[in-house]
Amino acid sequence: MRWLSHLDTQKAFERTFRRAQIPLKYSEGFNPHPKIAFASALAVGVVSQGEYFDVELAGTPEPAVVAAKLQESLPVGLRVFGAVAVPPGTPALMAVVNRARYRVQVALNGPVTAEQLQTVIRRIWLQDSWLVERVGKRGPIVKDIRPGVFALQGEVDPEFIVLDMLVQTGSAGNVRPEEVVDVLLAADGLPVNRERVDVERLGLFVAQGDRLLSPLAIR
Amino acid sequence: MEQTRRCFRQPHEVISAVLEDELLRKVAKPTRYTGGELNQCKKDWLRVDVTMAFAFPDVYEVAMSHLGMRILYHLVNEQPDLLMERVFAPWMDMEDMLRKREIPLFSLESHRPMAEFDVVGFTLQHEMSFTNVLNMLDLGKIALRSSDRKPDAPLIIAGGPCAANPEPLADFLDLVVLGDGEEVLPLLLRKIAAYKKETGWRNGGEGAGREELLHRLARIPGVYVPAFYQPHYGAAGELKGITPRYGDLPLRVRKQVVGDLEQAYFPTKPLVPFMEVVHDRVMLEVLRGCSRACRFCQAGTIYRPVRERSMATLKKQAVTTIQNTGYDEISLTSLNTADYSGVEPLIQELTTEHAAQKVGISLPSLRVDAFSVDLAKAVQKVRKRGLTFAPEAGTQRLRDVINKGVTEEDLWNVVDSVFSNGWSALKLYFIIGLPTETTADLDGIVSLAEQVVYRGTSLLRKIGVKKPVRVTVSVSAFIPKPQTPFQWEPQVSLTELENKQAYLRSRIRDRRITLNWHDAKVSFLEAELARGDRRLGQVIFLAWQKGCKFDGWSEHFNYERWLAALVEAGLEPGQYAYRVYPYDAILPWEHLDFGINRRYLVAEHQRALAGVRTADCRRDKCQGCGVCSSLEVSVDLRGDHNGKNPHRLL
Numbered sequence: 001m002r003w004l005s006h007l008d009t010q011k012a013f014e015r016t017f018r019r020a021q022i023p024l025k026y027s028e029g030f031n032p033h034p035k036i037a038f039a040s041a042l043a044v045g046v047v048s049q050g051e052y053f054d055v056e057l058a059g060t061p062e063p064a065v066v067a068a069k070l071q072e073s074l075p076v077g078l079r080v081f082g083a084v085a086v087p088p089g090t091p092a093l094m095a096v097v098n099r100a101r102y103r104v105q106v107a108l109n110g111p112v113t114a115e116q117l118q119t120v121i122r123r124i125w126l127q128d129s130w131l132v133e134r135v136g137k138r139g140p141i142v143k144d145i146r147p148g149v150f151a152l153q154g155e156v157d158p159e160f161i162v163l164d165m166l167v168q169t170g171s172a173g174n175v176r177p178e179e180v181v182d183v184l185l186a187a188d189g190l191p192v193n194r195e196r197v198d199v200e201r202l203g204l205f206v207a208q209g210d211r212l213l214s215p216l217a218i219r
Numbered sequence: 220m221e222q223t224r225r226c227f228r229q230p231h232e233v234i235s236a237v238l239e240d241e242l243l244r245k246v247a248k249p250t251r252y253t254g255g256e257l258n259q260c261k262k263d264w265l266r267v268d269v270t271m272a273f274a275f276p277d278v279y280e281v282a283m284s285h286l287g288m289r290i291l292y293h294l295v296n297e298q299p300d301l302l303m304e305r306v307f308a309p310w311m312d313m314e315d316m317l318r319k320r321e322i323p324l325f326s327l328e329s330h331r332p333m334a335e336f337d338v339v340g341f342t343l344q345h346e347m348s349f350t351n352v353l354n355m356l357d358l359g360k361i362a363l364r365s366s367d368r369k370p371d372a373p374l375i376i377a378g379g380p381c382a383a384n385p386e387p388l389a390d391f392l393d394l395v396v397l398g399d400g401e402e403v404l405p406l407l408l409r410k411i412a413a414y415k416k417e418t419g420w421r422n423g424g425e426g427a428g429r430e431e432l433l434h435r436l437a438r439i440p441g442v443y444v445p446a447f448y449q450p451h452y453g454a455a456g457e458l459k460g461i462t463p464r465y466g467d468l469p470l471r472v473r474k475q476v477v478g479d480l481e482q483a484y485f486p487t488k489p490l491v492p493f494m495e496v497v498h499d500r501v502m503l504e505v506l507r508g509c510s511r512a513c514r515f516c517q518a519g520t521i522y523r524p525v526r527e528r529s530m531a532t533l534k535k536q537a538v539t540t541i542q543n544t545g546y547d548e549i550s551l552t553s554l555n556t557a558d559y560s561g562v563e564p565l566i567q568e569l570t571t572e573h574a575a576q577k578v579g580i581s582l583p584s585l586r587v588d589a590f591s592v593d594l595a596k597a598v599q600k601v602r603k604r605g606l607t608f609a610p611e612a613g614t615q616r617l618r619d620v621i622n623k624g625v626t627e628e629d630l631w632n633v634v635d636s637v638f639s640n641g642w643s644a645l646k647l648y649f650i651i652g653l654p655t656e657t658t659a660d661l662d663g664i665v666s667l668a669e670q671v672v673y674r675g676t677s678l679l680r681k682i683g684v685k686k687p688v689r690v691t692v693s694v695s696a697f698i699p700k701p702q703t704p705f706q707w708e709p710q711v712s713l714t715e716l717e718n719k720q721a722y723l724r725s726r727i728r729d730r731r732i733t734l735n736w737h738d739a740k741v742s743f744l745e746a747e748l749a750r751g752d753r754r755l756g757q758v759i760f761l762a763w764q765k766g767c768k769f770d771g772w773s774e775h776f777n778y779e780r781w782l783a784a785l786v787e788a789g790l791e792p793g794q795y796a797y798r799v800y801p802y803d804a805i806l807p808w809e810h811l812d813f814g815i816n817r818r819y820l821v822a823e824h825q826r827a828l829a830g831v832r833t834a835d836c837r838r839d840k841c842q843g844c845g846v847c848s849s850l851e852v853s854v855d856l857r858g859d860h861n862g863k864n865p866h867r868l869l
Binding site: 001003004005007008011012014015016017018019021023026032034044045073075076077195196 | 240241243244245249250253255256257491493494495541542543544545546547575576577578
């Protein structure tokens with residue numbers, strides 16, 4: 001599943017709804033398509049523990065029934081945790097989800113102590129800006145991602161560095177977990193294998209003040 | 220991560236781990252290699268008697284669009300004693316890494332190396348995939364030549380349209396299946412299973428010889444073992460004859476066919492890929508075969524006779540398959556779906572039945588006639604893709620030569636119907652270099668395209684459409700194909716082909732007409748390979764050694780390497796493509812019997828040269844091609860009345 005593109009995942013769900021015989025609402029026009037909108041696109045290669053999407057159904061079936069029917073028809077590797085009904089006019093998930101939590105595992109080429117790692121993290125955490133280069137449509141641009149990183153912790157497993165981070169996502173901008181890894185590596189030449197970075201999305205949230213809410217809970 | 224620390228692991232476990240941890244993140248489109256799609260069959264290797272890899276010599280998106288693969292995959296896997304997994308050609312990025320890391324080519328389901336399968340079966344869809352067959356064997360660490368394989372190496376088998384003349388690949392294939400695979404394959408696999416049980420073949424059995432196994436298999440009707448058929452050449456290098464090496468083998472191997480398509484297996488729970496593939500929809504096979512008898516067309520001869528499925532069965536299959544896949548489109552596939560005897564009611568009923576679920580009906584390869592423009596209106600998906608129409612030749616004279624049953628009047632009916640129904644674009648297919656072609660025929664293509672533009676423009680204006688007319692003229696080159704009435708004809712020379720293309724380019728001036736043409740060099744090699752004999756084996760080998768692969772992809776085709784391979788193998792380029800085979804010549808595919816009798820092909824060839832047309836045996840009397848009587852089958856039309864055809868012979 002982690003190797004599916006955002007579009008592939010969307011299509012997989014669309015087909016699952018049809019197999020599960022849950023009638024969907026379709027867009028008007030010559031080539032009608034169902035209205036399924038994910039809160040946030042998941043990058044290829046990233047494992048996820050929690051994704052959310054809005055879908056418009058025809059009729060008003062029980063959310064629990066929809067979830068159960070959907071689960072029965074899903075391909076192996078996808079699981080439904082729950083569904084809630086939202087009244088028309090509710091803002092789209094895409095507009096409200098603004099935090100993502102990631103667990104990033106970076107393979108080590110040589111020994112690193114827990115202390116060493118903590119020192120680096122503490123040092124970069126105090127910096128005001130983390131400049132990273134992104135390739136945009138009009139060539140490379142430099143962006144400061146520091147304001148979009150809200151928490152960063154690290155541990156050393158004998159063969160890996162494991163980072164846990166809370167970053168900004170959604171309409172206000174996205175911070176990519178690999179960029180945080182790059183900032184960390186730029187600060188100190190830790191002996192890591194940059195080609196072996198595994199990213200897992202632990203969840204998506206809505207930050208309200210200093211509280212983190214589940215996208216399902218606020219609806 | 221647990222796995223990487225275990226000290227002893229099976230090859231497929233190592234491959235899975237390397238893919239997941241290292242390779243997949245570095246390749247474009249990783250889902251080409253992951254498997255795990257909906258409705259995938261993953262069986263326990265310890266519970267089956269024989270294992271087969273279905274090898275498609277092209278990338279995932281192409282391979283997964285092939286209906287034959289889907290049929291055989293599910294047919295075999297529904298048998299408890301048989302197993303089939305998929306192995307496709309890796310794209311260059313993956314190939315480079317596999318070679319660098321010395322990882323053998325693996326199956327999508329279990330990631331087992333290709334060489335672990337008892338049988339590896341290639342489908343030969345076109346000649347330009349031949350180097351990929353060699354490349355895949357090499358990536359699978361399997362000896363390329365049949366004669367170099369150890370007794371317990373997997374059997375390398377093949378089928379598909381190029382089985383009409385598999386001689387160029389004879390050195391590399393242990394066995395070739397002629398005809399409909401669903402007839403022969405289960406039988407073949409069970410014979411292999413029995414041999415394994417009896418002799419311990421591929422399980423350390425003493426004296427479990429390959430020769431003995433192949434000899435047993437060669438006795439199954441439709442199974443051709445190239446090594447058991449010896450070609451004899453004369454002093455001038457001409458083929459004198461091909462004789463079986465065992466007395467109990469037939470002089471000619473006859474293709475096997477599904478007699479009753481209605482009863483034939485069809486997968487209603489097919490694989491559903493995650494990534495977008497070329498044909499990403501439910502494919503229903505409404506009929507098999509075509510008897511329009513176009514004289515250049517190989518599919519029109521090798522897939523005979525025409526056999527249809529009933530409407531009741533097709534409708535049932537449509538409902539079940541949508542339910543099992545969730546697709547939003549059903550494509551009615553066949554060589555020519557507009558010929559299905561109940562096509563109108565079928566489309567109407569399917570459209571109505573699936574409208575609520577927003578499932579659309581589509582028709583690929585629509586041979587447009589006035590009638591099928593009406594069909595096109597009935598299906599939604601066509602508008603998006605546009606209409607295509609294949610007059611094939613620019614003049615009535617040449618259309619009669621090739622027996623393309625399109626008259627001038629048909630043509631204008633189509634054009635009128637297309638544009639007055641609001642379509643503003645039409646694609647026209649032509650073949651150049653056809654036997655008897657003159658400049659007048661090329662001029663005919665140009666004037667036809669121009670007239671379509673003029674007529675279309677005035678029709679669109681009449682109905683108030685402001686869009687400009689666009690006509691695409693797509694020109695391919697004639698390739699004389701085995702088992703057709705034109706098998707004796709030569710291809711025109713490469714220079715001549717290129718001149719013809721240049722002539723068309725210079726003559727088409729109207730900006731509303733777009734001219735597309737195929738690389739003439741590819742067409743030349745296709746003819747060389749299609750009409751050749753076993754001496755081309757060395758050419759394919761050398762071309763592959765020089766780096767040829769994915770020759771069907773224009774960006775990877777390299778003519779110079781092929782030319783060098785031909786010369787290095789001591790052949791005169793054009794030796795096969797340009798050759799006029801006299802009627803009494805022994806053809807390289809003489810020993811392969813597709814049911815069409817020689818007399819019919821000769822007669823058709825002569826009628827072609829005389830410009831005499833031949834009718835479609837579905838609608839007219841039997842034309843005596845010999846397929847029905849020799850294969851003991853019959854034309855079977857079922858669409859009209861949902862039941863058994865009262866005219867069926869058997």
